[in-house]
Amino acid sequence: MAHSSDSRTQGRSADAEPERPPPVAEVSRTAMEQLEQLLNQPAETVSACSRGEDGGWRLTVEVLELRRVPDTMSLLASYEVDVDRQGQLVGHRRTHRYERGRADRR
Numbered sequence: 102m103a104h105s106s107d108s109r110t111q112g113r114s115a116d117a118e119p120e121r122p123p124p125v126a127e128v129s130r131t132a133m134e135q136l137e138q139l140l141n142q143p144a145e146t147v148s149a150c151s152r153g154e155d156g157g158w159r160l161t162v163e164v165l166e167l168r169r170v171p172d173t174m175s176l177l178a179s180y181e182v183d184v185d186r187q188g189q190l191v192g193h194r195r196t197h198r199y200e201r202g203r204a205d206r207r
Contacts, residue, residue: 125158128150128188132158132160136180136190144164147162159181159184162180166198173200174200177198177201178198179195179196180194180196181194
């Protein structure tokens with residue numbers, strides 16, 4: 102009995118288009134979720150995002166480190182987060198701590 106080729110391989114060529122990187126919104130969301138799990142603290146927002154030459158990403162994520170009353174006295178921290186091409190967190194470091202109610206000094 103003759104067998105046809107596997108239907109999963111039909112239509113694929115050796116010159117298949119390379120896999121597209123995830124969109125920046127997905128990268129940001131995933132990085133925040135992964136940092137929250139790692140630090141066991143809530144990530145509030147991505148305040149900066151840039152694409153590296155290697156195809157990865159570098160983001161700055163703001164994290165609530167200590168909730169206080171009033172909320173303007175809560176302590177937040179900025180974390181520099183490195184993400185690979187697939188959107189997975191590969192490194193992080195805290196760069197700055199500040200009270201929510203204080204503006205940056207210029």
